[in-house]
Amino acid sequence: MQTSMILDWPWQVLVNKYTLSKRQVVNELSTFYSFLLGFLIALIIGSVILIIQDKSPGDTFSLMFKLSIGSVNSLSSSLNKATPLILAGLGIAIINTVKLWNIGAEGQIFMGAIAVNLIYINLQLSNSTSFILILLFSSFLGGAFCILIPAVTKVLFGVNEIITTLLTNYIVLGLTIYLVNGPWKDPDSLNFPAAAYVGKEVYLPNIFGKLSYGFLICILFTAFAHYLKNNSVFGYEMRIAGGSEMTAIYAGINAKQKAFFAMLIGGGFAGLAGGVELLSQTHRVSTGISQGFGYTAIIVAAITGMRPIGIFLVGSLFGALSIGGSVIQTIGVSTYIADIIQASTLFGALIIQFFFNYQLKRVDDG
Amino acid sequence: MVDIQFLGLLNATLQAATLLFIASLGELITEKSGILNLGVEGMISVGAVAGFMTAVNTNNIFLAIIVGVLSSAIFASIHAIVTVTLKQDQTVSGLILTILGLAVSSLLGKNYVGKKLETKLESLFSIENPSNVLEVFLSQNIIFYLAITFTITVSYILKNTMFGTRFQAVGEDSKAADSMGINVTKTQFIATCIGGAFAGLSGVYLTLSYVPYWTDNMTAGRGWIALALVIFGGWKPYRTAIGALLFGFLEALVPRLQTYGFELNPYIVKITPYIITILVLVLLTIYKGGKTGAPKNIGIAFFRENR
Numbered sequence: 001m002q003t004s005m006i007l008d009w010p011w012q013v014l015v016n017k018y019t020l021s022k023r024q025v026v027n028e029l030s031t032f033y034s035f036l037l038g039f040l041i042a043l044i045i046g047s048v049i050l051i052i053q054d055k056s057p058g059d060t061f062s063l064m065f066k067l068s069i070g071s072v073n074s075l076s077s078s079l080n081k082a083t084p085l086i087l088a089g090l091g092i093a094i095i096n097t098v099k100l101w102n103i104g105a106e107g108q109i110f111m112g113a114i115a116v117n118l119i120y121i122n123l124q125l126s127n128s129t130s131f132i133l134i135l136l137f138s139s140f141l142g143g144a145f146c147i148l149i150p151a152v153t154k155v156l157f158g159v160n161e162i163i164t165t166l167l168t169n170y171i172v173l174g175l176t177i178y179l180v181n182g183p184w185k186d187p188d189s190l191n192f193p194a195a196a197y198v199g200k201e202v203y204l205p206n207i208f209g210k211l212s213y214g215f216l217i218c219i220l221f222t223a224f225a226h227y228l229k230n231n232s233v234f235g236y237e238m239r240i241a242g243g244s245e246m247t248a249i250y251a252g253i254n255a256k257q258k259a260f261f262a263m264l265i266g267g268g269f270a271g272l273a274g275g276v277e278l279l280s281q282t283h284r285v286s287t288g289i290s291q292g293f294g295y296t297a298i299i300v301a302a303i304t305g306m307r308p309i310g311i312f313l314v315g316s317l318f319g320a321l322s323i324g325g326s327v328i329q330t331i332g333v334s335t336y337i338a339d340i341i342q343a344s345t346l347f348g349a350l351i352i353q354f355f356f357n358y359q360l361k362r363v364d365d366g
Numbered sequence: 367m368v369d370i371q372f373l374g375l376l377n378a379t380l381q382a383a384t385l386l387f388i389a390s391l392g393e394l395i396t397e398k399s400g401i402l403n404l405g406v407e408g409m410i411s412v413g414a415v416a417g418f419m420t421a422v423n424t425n426n427i428f429l430a431i432i433v434g435v436l437s438s439a440i441f442a443s444i445h446a447i448v449t450v451t452l453k454q455d456q457t458v459s460g461l462i463l464t465i466l467g468l469a470v471s472s473l474l475g476k477n478y479v480g481k482k483l484e485t486k487l488e489s490l491f492s493i494e495n496p497s498n499v500l501e502v503f504l505s506q507n508i509i510f511y512l513a514i515t516f517t518i519t520v521s522y523i524l525k526n527t528m529f530g531t532r533f534q535a536v537g538e539d540s541k542a543a544d545s546m547g548i549n550v551t552k553t554q555f556i557a558t559c560i561g562g563a564f565a566g567l568s569g570v571y572l573t574l575s576y577v578p579y580w581t582d583n584m585t586a587g588r589g590w591i592a593l594a595l596v597i598f599g600g601w602k603p604y605r606t607a608i609g610a611l612l613f614g615f616l617e618a619l620v621p622r623l624q625t626y627g628f629e630l631n632p633y634i635v636k637i638t639p640y641i642i643t644i645l646v647l648v649l650l651t652i653y654k655g656g657k658t659g660a661p662k663n664i665g666i667a668f669f670r671e672n673r
Contacts (some may be wrong), residue, residue, distance in 0.1 A: 010451060010555070022669070032470045049473070101457060149644070159651045162404065162457070163594050167640045170587045174637030181633065295465050334476055339469035346462045347448060354452035 023359050030356035031305045031349075035314065038303070038349030042341045049340065063331065064324030074323065082319025083218045084109060084273035084290065088297035088340055089141070089315050090225040091269030098228055098259045099242035104150065104165030105270040106294025107172035108143035113282075113289045114176065114275025115142025117184065122199050128201040135202060136217070136275050143271015144264040146172060151263035155256045161263075169294065171262060173287070180286055194286035204280035213279035218311075221269065228265075240260050253296040270294065296322070296342055303346045318342055330362040352356035371625060375618055376502050383607075383614025384510050385571050389592035390606050391548060392517055392564020397596060398524070399557035400537035400663035403445050407589025408467020409562050411501055413438035413569025415471040418478060418580045425484050427574060431509075434570035435563045442465060442562020446555045453667035464589065472582045479581055487575040509571045514566075520605040533557075537661030540668040550668045557589070565589070594643050600659035601648030616642055 027033070047057035069075045088105040095102040102108075119138040125131035150164035177193070180186075184195035204213045229235045240248050241255035241262075248255040277289055300318055304310030325338025389406050396403050397610040404411075417434025421427055441463075448459045493505035524530040527621060540550045572588075573580055591613060599606025620638050623630055 010536065010552070018668075019412075101461075103461065153648045153651070155647060157651045159648050160594075160597060163590060163647060164644050166590050167587065167594075170640040171637045172632060174640075176635075178633035179633070182631075190494050257503070272515075297464065298461055302455075302462070334473050336469045336473040336476075340466065340473065343462050343466035343469060346458070349468070350448050350454040350459060351452055354454060 005262065011304035013190075017139035019361050021079075023357060026356055029207075030353060031307075034349040034352040034356065035345070035350045038345045038347070041348030041351075042296060045344045046337055049337060050333065053333070055331075056225065060328055060331070060333055060337075064328055067227045067327040068320040068324035073210055075320075076212075078320035078323045079215045079316060080210065080212050080319075081323050082278075082316045083212070083214045084277045084293045085297050085300055085319055085322075086218050086312055086315035087221060087276065088241065088270040088294050089300040089304075089311040090221060090308055091266035091273075092297055092301040093266075093304075093308060093311060094225060094238075094269065095262050095266035096301065096306045097235065097238040097242055098255075098262045100154065100259060100263065101162045101283070102160055102165050102266050103262070104147060104168045104267070104294070106290055106292065106298050107165075107169035107272075107288045108146040108267045108270035109274035109277065110172045110176050111142040111146035112271030113142075113278040113285050114179065114274075115139050115145070115271065116275045116278050117195055117198070117285045120202065122178045123304070132202050132204065132279065135279060136272060139275020139278075140268040143274065144268040146262050146271065146339050147267030151173055151260050151267075154263070155260045174287070176287060184285060186284070192286065192288075194288075195284050197284045198279070202279060209322035210307050212276075213219070214276040214280040217272070217276055221272070222308050224313040225269070225311075229308060234258070234261075261277065270297070290321075291354065292339070296339075299342050299346050303349055329351065371622070373496055373499070373502050375615075376425055376499065377496070377505070378618035378622075379574055379611065379615045380446065380502070380506060381614070382617040384506070384513050384623075385568055385576055385612040386588060386592050386595060386613055387607055387610035388509070388513050388516070388571065389565045389568035389589060390595040390610060391513070391520060391603060392561040392568070393593060393596050394599070394601060394603065395520065395564070396557050396561030397601065397664055398537045398661055399554045400535055400540055400661055400666070400668070401446075401554050401558050402456045402460060402665045403442065403448060403558060403561055404457060404593065405445055405463025405467060405589075406561075406565050406592050407585050407587070408471075409438045409565035410427060410465035410467075410569040410572065410589050410592075411471040411583075411585045412441045412467045413566025414573040414585065415475040415478070415569075415580060416566070417570030418568050418573035419482075421483055421485070421574055422478060422481050424637065427485055428485055430574060431487075431567070434573075435566040438569060439559045441470075442559050443555075445562075446558035449667060450551050450554045450558065453669055456628075456665050456667070468583060468585075475580045475582070478664070481580070483574065483578050486578045487571075487582070490604040497554070507575050508574065509567060512567070517603050517607050524603070534661070537663050540663050540666075544670065545669070554668065562569025565592075566591070591639065591643050594647050595638055597660075598646060601661065602659070613639065613643070 044262055050057045050060055067074050068078045088109060090216055092102045092105060115138045116135045146168060147165060150161050150168065153164060154161040155158035180193045180195050186194055196270040206212050207216060237253050240251050240253050240257050241258035274289055298317060299313055300315045304314050321338045321341060325335045329335050387412055393403060393406055413434040416437035417430045420433040421430035445459050445463050448454050449456045487507045488504045490508050491504045493501050496502040496505045526532060532548050536548060536550050536553045544550050595606055595609045598609040617639050620635050
């Protein structure tokens with residue numbers, strides 16, 4: 001009987017000549033490799049689903065590829081689509097620095113858009129640049145406002161933030177439906193309940209072609225989030241605050257205060273995503289402001305291990321996938337394929353990550 | 367003669383509570399073993415669509431229940447493999463399980479949107495129009511009685527049997543449980559799948575009886591309310607049942623307030639369950655002062671070498 005025989009169920013059933021141990025040194029690029037292999041696994045799963053539906057995976061994927069990054073125009077659409085994903089993902093990553101979860105990015109995106117419209121209706125400025133900046137800032141505040149109750153209750157009483165942030169999604173979506181059917185209803189929009197369009201003077205212009213300035217904002221905020229998380233004093237304090245309680249006390253860091261501000265900033269990022277989406281793409285408040293960006297952003301943030309630059313890259317890829325997913329509807333393939341590929345990528349990555357963190361060693365039973 | 371409106375309210379309360387409660391009870395079992403599964407919403411959705419598809423195609427309601435329950439249990443095993451066997455982060459895996467579950471069920475149910483059921487899950491004792499309180503209780507379908515049976519059984523097993531004590535030891539202190547000779551990972555794996563099976567039962571209740579039809583995202587956050595109910599109930603079956611009845615009552619009452627003479631905005635009515643859930647969760651956490659009664663090992667993957 002081996003004393004070091006420490007494989008647990010169900011491993012022991014499958015292979016009982018091996019032991020499992022934690023690797024001392026984990027490959028630095030393990031997250032990246034896990035993502036790549038996870039994405040491969042997800043594509044295989046996607047192919048299987050397509051084959052079951054009598055569609056050719058090769059044709060479908062090449063069409064998705066062509067229509068999402070095959071030309072400057074389609075690449076621009078993909079990056080525009082990626083913008084809210086990345087911004088919301090960055091918000092989730094900032095909040096995760098203090099080891100808290102923000103599942104409410106979807107609601108914060110809507111709240112950001114609502115804030116923009118609210119300010120737009122009540123304020124008219126002649127200088128369109130400063131007006132746009134004020135509107136973007138108000139979307140940031142809107143997102144921060146949206147996470148205020150989860151943040152306050154978490155910090156003061158320790159209420160589970162996963163459930164409160166998630167439930168605010170439903171509340172804000174309900175509020176949006178109320179607004180576009182009630183006080184903000186645009187009488188000209190007959191088939192689809194929506195608020196009136198904002199004026200052309202506050203549209204976010206395009207850098208070139210279809211690519212919106214929103215993407216530039218996205219690059220700037222990726223850099224800002226990277227700095228905030230990794231290089232700033234606040235980021236350092238957030239990491240301590242998210243670590244052990246005692247360390248924070250010894251270091252003289254007010255962990256609750258850091259958690260509170262991290263949540264507000266993270267919520268603000270997601271709110272900004274809504275503001276950018278409204279000013280650059282939809283130009284009005286409706287339930288179409290977000291197509292699940294806040295949920296996909298969770299995948300994007302988690303898959304990169306909450307690294308801002310990773311979020312930028314994976315977010316761009318997933319934006320392309322979403323565009324690809326929506327265009328393949330025309331050949332009768334369900335748009336949910338893209339969602340399934342995104343979620344499966346993370347599951348695949350989690351499975352691969354295990355083999356980077358743990359090692360199976362053969363036991364010599366001689 | 368009892369007020370018809372009151373009977374309607376009672377009936378709606380019981381139905382809404384059953385739907386929430388079964389999923390909560392499943393999550394309670396999973397969490398007692400030390401595994402947090404945030405995928406309840408996705409698991410309910412998978413069970414709901416699988417059950418509905420089976421019912422439409424076969425007209426066999428019992429087969430539909432079994433298929434719904436099994437699909438969710440198998441779906442939950444993804445979470446079990448990733449978090450128990452492969453020891454990855456439970457929060458991440460659970461969240462993605464919800465996203466994947468909603469996407470998979472939308473994909474599967476695409477051609478079933480708007481289809482009607484030939485046979486829906488009928489009242490067990492064939493009482494169509496109950497005329498008193500007792501008859502309302504007797505007019506429920508089989509899943510309601512299953513829920514009551516499960517509550518009593520689960521509570522009894524956890525409190526009074528050796529098996530229950532050993533099971534809870536896994537969630538409280540997995541290393542101690544392991545040294546007692548309990549197979550920790552096997553227990554957690556099975557508990558996660560059982561949680562999925564319960565969520566699946568809740569799902570088939572939704573599509574075969576409560577609504578009964580299929581549309582995208584029809585779970586509408588009920589999985590998350592079920593998660594909140596576990597906290598509300600302090601990880602105890604009876605208290606969770608009381609919580610479910612309370613929420614069921616509110617879900618039934620709010621749309622009916624108009625018939626009692628209150629003028630309410632229908633859009634505001636829709637978001638009240640979520641506001642109430644947050645409110646109750648906050649008040650409860652304050653009241654308990656942070657001592658929630660959660661299993662101590664929840665969220666921490668078991669790895670023997672960590673001993």
